[in-house]
Amino acid sequence: MRRLLGMAVIITAIILTACSNGKGTTETSATNAPSNSDEAAATPASESVKKPRVAFVYIGVPGDGGWTYQHDLGRKAVDEKFGIKSTIVENVPEGPDAERVFEELSAKHDIIIGTSFGYMEPMVNVAKKHPEVKYLHATGYKTSENLGTYAGRGYENGYLSGIAAGMLSKNGKIGYAAAFPIPEVIYTINAFTLGAQSVNPDVEVQVVWTNTWFDPAIERQAAISLLDQGIDILANYQDSPAGIQAAAERNIMALGNDSDMNKYAPDTYITNPTWNWAPYYVDQVQQVVDGTWKSAAYWGSIKDGTADIAPFGRNVPQEVRDKVESVKKDIVTGAFHPFTGPISDQQGVEKAAAGKSLTDEDIHNMMWFVKGVKGTVPK
Template sequence: MGMFKGTRLAAVAAVLAGLLGGAATAQAADPLKVGFVYVGPVGDLGWSYQHDVGRKALEAHFGDKIKTAYVEDVAEGADAERVIAQFGQQGYDLVFTTSFGFMNPTLKVAKKFPKTKFEHATGYKTADNLGIYDARFHEGRAVIGTIAGHMTKTNVIGYIGSFPIPEVVRGINAVTLAARKVNPNVQVKVIWVNSWYDPGKEREAAETLIAQGADIITQHTDSPAAVQVAEEKGVWAFGQASDMAKFGPKRLLTSIIDDWSGYYISRVQAVMDGKWKAETTWGGFKAGMVKLGALNPAIPADVQKAAMDVKTGIEGGTLDPFAGPIKDQDGKERVKAGAALTDKDLLSMDWYVEGVQGKLPK
């Protein structure tokens, strides 16, 4: 369990300021208190690490006007509720809870602490003092799917899944649709590890997928273990959440990078300006919340161009990763030509597209 960083210091500073300059000065000097709750360790080098990069960007931007704290490695469930409530009890102004399984605990705590503002990442439940935010990672997956479709020799792409929630299913489908658009023979094999961060299980899943013929590994889990396996075995891989190039200097094709810094800065500024309200934010390439790492020079020039064309098309609104026609894996048409899935469809996605092998766990 991570530490509340500097909260005691903040309390001491406030007392000293009161003694030295009267209550009014203390009031003016009180920093805005911003808390973060992470599902993994900040050293996961993926999801939680990137949120912590965002927290550090806040500190760099606002300096002593804010005081931040985080708790890492928080289990989804009762544990999370206790940790989130601690921030409320300690009078935090704004609290970011950064995993899907924190949704119900955050909602419960938000009701108990109406003066604290809460924001939950990747969920769908809101309240007057609870907003939600997420990034359109599937946009990045349409780009990596395009690269994978061109680069695979075995026509098997391996995908390491965390939990079968809509966000993860959407990513698997985005990769599959994009890959099959350029190479209709592609099949995607999924192994579920039922964890966001478990380097041992992620490594094992990557090795199993390679044994099953995958020559490209992609993931919706948070450690660089799969990238390291790809480097060792001489297959291709994509990084997740942060730039994982150093873990696969030869074999990493690119990474989908989550960039939360601008979002966090804008939300803290909104609190300072008295303009914060519970909002729903879902930004992608255009909003700068999803970025791509450098493309591996091993990717042929025409494939790099094809990938960038997809990215540019998504940014400009001329290409929708979920435009029809789309069939599910049973061959049933889910989206007609000329139509596309809505955000509501995407946020509740619970079916595989044609080309994904195996049944989706319920």
């Protein structure tokens, strides 16, 4: 579940600078109109697929890290594998403008990929009108014959990140600057908390909502508010490194999100969840080329390489690394599930009995915090 809002005005200036990368991929104009590759313009969408015509719609721009950056690495893998130049449409907010973009792309593409949760309704609407086109929607929950969904099991790498944070915390007070109150963010915070409590039972995780995916000023402010409360570890669920940079100024160790953010605070960086979408994208495009593609709801994991954690920061002790790697192996083999009971919510209501694991449906619809999280889930 990702990316519910458009970018702030201050970010637009950064985006316009980043768009001109000169690497042969197609870009978009300032009005978000799709810019198609030569391959995409050559033949109408009704013809059989020889060289796939693929389009990616991004909520932001790739930059050098974060959610969109990881998806763009997957896009590059597709281009290399199939010898094409995918169409890219960047900085597309959810709503009517998104639907217009998907509609325009549908005339000249075989496969269209939307990487934001908020694109769900626009993609559902457009897919109905273009049954010949295949659509892939990141983190959504609505599918149709020509619309599939995909996501990553963020509770797995979230739990591992929590173990590292819990082992490194001295006072048991961890801060978490959270993006939006949606299940994806909530179950990641819960898994993070359970991971920290597995090695440090008295840990409390204080949550502050930023209602942003990328706004360095707001995210820095949220980090400072948590640091002022006496936390000794900071976690973040945004694409900017503002939080870990604010923590570094006070010599507080911190975790980023989505990409390896080591370079932004090398002395105080711990790790964070990361994503690898390339294998999934290449597989889906290959299925379309082969004529075998069918709509599905895919949830990638650490085992299949979709989810992972970033390399540890240079000051993370070896015992922390070893513990995280040990649990990671158990997750891969299936010997351990992060949401295995006993688990209770903040009010002490049992959510999973001892030895029982929450189902995928339970996790997908999670709108409650586990015991030990300080904060509320806004309605």
